[in-house]
Amino acid sequence: MDPESIPGVGPKTAAALADIDDPERALREGDVAAIAAAPEITPARAARIARSAIQARHDESGDVLATDRATEIHRSILDLLQSRAVTDAGRQHLRTLYPSTARSRIDSVRERVERAIDREYPDDLSSDLAAVHPRAEAATVRVRERCLATGDAERYAAATERFPEISVETVADARELADLAEGYATVIALDRAFGGLDIEGDVRVRPDALDDPVAVVPERVLATFGANRDALRAAIAVHRRVGLDPPCDLDALDAALDQIDADGSVRPGAEIERLERAIEGFDDAVGAAEQTATDHLRAAIEDRDVTIEGADLLSLAERGAGVDTVLERELGDAFDAAVSAGRSAIVDRLDLESRADRVDRALPDEPTYPIAFEESVLADLRAELRAARDRRRLERTREVARELAPFREAIDPLLDAALAVDVDRAIARFAAEYDCTMPEIEGAGTEGSGIDIVGGRNPLLPEAPGGVDPVDYTVAGVRLLSGVNSGGKTSTLDLIATVTILAQMGLPVPADRVRTPIVPSINYYGKHRGTLDAGAFESTLREFETLIDDAGQGALVLVDELESITEPGASARIVAGICEALADRETTAVFVSHLAREIREETTIEIQVDGIQAVGLDDGDLVVERSPVEGVLARSTPELIVEKLADETDRAFYDRLLGKFEAASGD
Numbered sequence: 001m002d003p004e005s006i007p008g009v010g011p012k013t014a015a016a017l018a019d020i021d022d023p024e025r026a027l028r029e030g031d032v033a034a035i036a037a038a039p040e041i042t043p044a045r046a047a048r049i050a051r052s053a054i055q056a057r058h059d060e061s062g063d064v065l066a067t068d069r070a071t072e073i074h075r076s077i078l079d080l081l082q083s084r085a086v087t088d089a090g091r092q093h094l095r096t097l098y099p100s101t102a103r104s105r106i107d108s109v110r111e112r113v114e115r116a117i118d119r120e121y122p123d124d125l126s127s128d129l130a131a132v133h134p135r136a137e138a139a140t141v142r143v144r145e146r147c148l149a150t151g152d153a154e155r156y157a158a159a160t161e162r163f164p165e166i167s168v169e170t171v172a173d174a175r176e177l178a179d180l181a182e183g184y185a186t187v188i189a190l191d192r193a194f195g196g197l198d199i200e201g202d203v204r205v206r207p208d209a210l211d212d213p214v215a216v217v218p219e220r221v222l223a224t225f226g227a228n229r230d231a232l233r234a235a236i237a238v239h240r241r242v243g244l245d246p247p248c249d250l251d252a253l254d255a256a257l258d259q260i261d262a263d264g265s266v267r268p269g270a271e272i273e274r275l276e277r278a279i280e281g282f283d284d285a286v287g288a289a290e291q292t293a294t295d296h297l298r299a300a301i302e303d304r305d306v307t308i309e310g311a312d313l314l315s316l317a318e319r320g321a322g323v324d325t326v327l328e329r330e331l332g333d334a335f336d337a338a339v340s341a342g343r344s345a346i347v348d349r350l351d352l353e354s355r356a357d358r359v360d361r362a363l364p365d366e367p368t369y370p371i372a373f374e375e376s377v378l379a380d381l382r383a384e385l386r387a388a389r390d391r392r393r394l395e396r397t398r399e400v401a402r403e404l405a406p407f408r409e410a411i412d413p414l415l416d417a418a419l420a421v422d423v424d425r426a427i428a429r430f431a432a433e434y435d436c437t438m439p440e441i442e443g444a445g446t447e448g449s450g451i452d453i454v455g456g457r458n459p460l461l462p463e464a465p466g467g468v469d470p471v472d473y474t475v476a477g478v479r480l481l482s483g484v485n486s487g488g489k490t491s492t493l494d495l496i497a498t499v500t501i502l503a504q505m506g507l508p509v510p511a512d513r514v515r516t517p518i519v520p521s522i523n524y525y526g527k528h529r530g531t532l533d534a535g536a537f538e539s540t541l542r543e544f545e546t547l548i549d550d551a552g553q554g555a556l557v558l559v560d561e562l563e564s565i566t567e568p569g570a571s572a573r574i575v576a577g578i579c580e581a582l583a584d585r586e587t588t589a590v591f592v593s594h595l596a597r598e599i600r601e602e603t604t605i606e607i608q609v610d611g612i613q614a615v616g617l618d619d620g621d622l623v624v625e626r627s628p629v630e631g632v633l634a635r636s637t638p639e640l641i642v643e644k645l646a647d648e649t650d651r652a653f654y655d656r657l658l659g660k661f662e663a664a665s666g667d
């Protein structure tokens with residue numbers, strides 16, 4: 001799909017979209033999160049682009065939502081759905097649901113919705129869902145302790161391009177390679193020519209390294225999984241708990257993820273931790289061991305009476321021997337025992353059994369007091385421990401990276417499927433909370449056949465779903481809807497618009513039953529506040545002229561108290577004229593009006609008047625039957641009150657007033 005073929009996508013947006021991973025797929029699947037990853041495209045705009053792309057795919061042009069009030073109702077429906085999702089991505093995806101005129105689109109959403117409603121969602125799924133997000137790109141890693149080395153210019157260029165995370169060095173010969181090995185923990189030589197050289201340090205000759213990025217920069221894979229670790233774990237939980245078909249072995253991925261932190265660093269493992277402890281505790285352990293050995297020796301000396309016979313002393317003196325010789329001769333055993341105690345202290349404390357011979361080499365041969373171990377041997381041992389730790393770390397990093405690498409392809413499907421559960425669950429929750437059913441949508445050619453609502457509960461009323469009275473209403477052709485004040489006329493228009501929009505979005509409706517054709521446009525005009533000035537009045541008339549000219553066959557027209565735009569006499573004539581024009585075009589239209597009688601008198605054709613009636617007064621409050629009664633002009637609130645007073649008293653005044661009402665209604 002060429003992005004510029006999508007309405008609303010110009011060259012600038014198309015260029016921005018080219019920046020994302022697989023823009024074709026993102027547009028085809030309406031993947032808002034992926035589209036929003038393009039530079040300077042906000043999630044709201046991404047949702048609009050995704051929606052336009054879907055519309056283009058279904059060959060739809062134009063918007064079913066033909067007026068501001070229709071758009072507002074759609075937005076309110078989206079709010080109801082979005083408030084039941086827990087992820088941003090889920091909420092954004094819900095915004096791509098729009099009322100469509102394409103059967104293919106409506107059916108594909110319905111299929112998904114039916115599956116979503118049938119599924120069971122564990123009660124406490126929100127916390128798992130909330131931790132899922134679309135694949136996050138990891139920050140570029142920079143690896144400083146490793147480098148690549150080559151003497152070949154082409155290989156150098158290829159390596160720099162493939163591995164921006166790591167330094168690539170040029171080396172002419174073994175000596176330069178050896179120099180590098182001093183500065184880096186690990187050097188990976190790319191040229192076969194360096195094979196077989198004996199160079200100190202961790203130098204590996206890997207002519208195939210360019211094709212093995214996991215070996216060269218395992219940190220790259222790890223950073224990706226680190227950035228998505230918590231989301232993936234949550235997605236795994238969602239898959240398990242909802243019973244989704246997983247795109248990979250979830251246990252294996254879970255176990256591999258357990259080995260990394262969120263920054264992509266690998267958890268060390270027992271061997272590295274042991275080396276780490278040995279390096280950190282090295283100086284202290286050596287000091288303590290020397291002290292132990294010295295204390296041992298001191299105790300041995302203090303406990304001893306050294307007896308030297310006079311002849312011996314003379315012979316020693318003749319040979320020029322010092323006290324140390326005496327010490328060695330007399331206390332050799334005690335010294336050996338003391339040194340051995342020191343050795344054990346180091347080996348045990350640092351857990352260095354495998355390197356015990358190295359510790360042995362640091363022990364003094366000659367008796368000294370206090371006892372000191374050989375510093376240079378210890379320095380070598382410390383360096384060796386560090387090198388061993390670094391080597392082991394790299395091995396482990398590679399091991400874990402190799403374990404995770406095969407799951408790279410599963411990241412998007414796993415996260416996307418879990419996010420889809422958020423969308424599905426939001427729809428299912430809406431359906432359950434409003435006790436929805438799937439509407440019956442009539443096939444092509446049924447435009448103008450009217451809309452049938454049984455037990456419809458307007459979800460936009462502020463009342464809790466249980467507090468909304470169900471409404472039955474079947475509308476076909478042009479109707480005038482009369483009714484008592486606050487009887488629910490506006491709410492009935494909202495209900496008609498809501499179920500029509502929901503049905504064409506492919507969603508379930510809050511009603512026991514709804515039958516509707518696919519309407520080409522929903523033209524809902526909300527109530528005007530107060531009389532319009534001449535200019536505004538003129539533009540409203542023009543709007544209706546356009547509506548009458550452009551509204552396709554079978555459009556839905558809902559108008560709330562148009563009479564308030566001008567004085568009653570004139571507005572009754574205007575509404576009558578509009579109704580006549582609409583009746584010619586097979587529209588389904590409902591005009592809410594307090595002037596139904598006057599309008600009917602002005603029309604040259606028969607227009608049905610329906611009424612929302614009050615069935616009585618309860619403690620001064622009207623008791624209303626919310627379902628419009630077909631073909632009945634509802635009595636007004638003042639009429640009801642006059643009737644009540646006439647019933648309750650025997651004053652002629654109220655009878656006179658009542659007589660006026662009855663005369664006007666022709667009864």
Ligand SMILES: Nc1ncnc2c1ncn2[C@@H]1O[C@H](COP(=O)(O)OP(=O)(O)OP(=O)(O)O)[C@@H](O)[C@H]1O
Binds near residue numbers: 469489
């Ligand atoms: N089906 C219903 N179930 C419960 N309450 C309703 C229902 N319909 C309307 N109401 C209540 O009545 C109030 C008034 O409804 P609405 O504005 O639709 O009446 P109206 O007939 O258009 O009023 P007006 O005469 O002022 O134009 C609503 O805010 C709501 O509280």
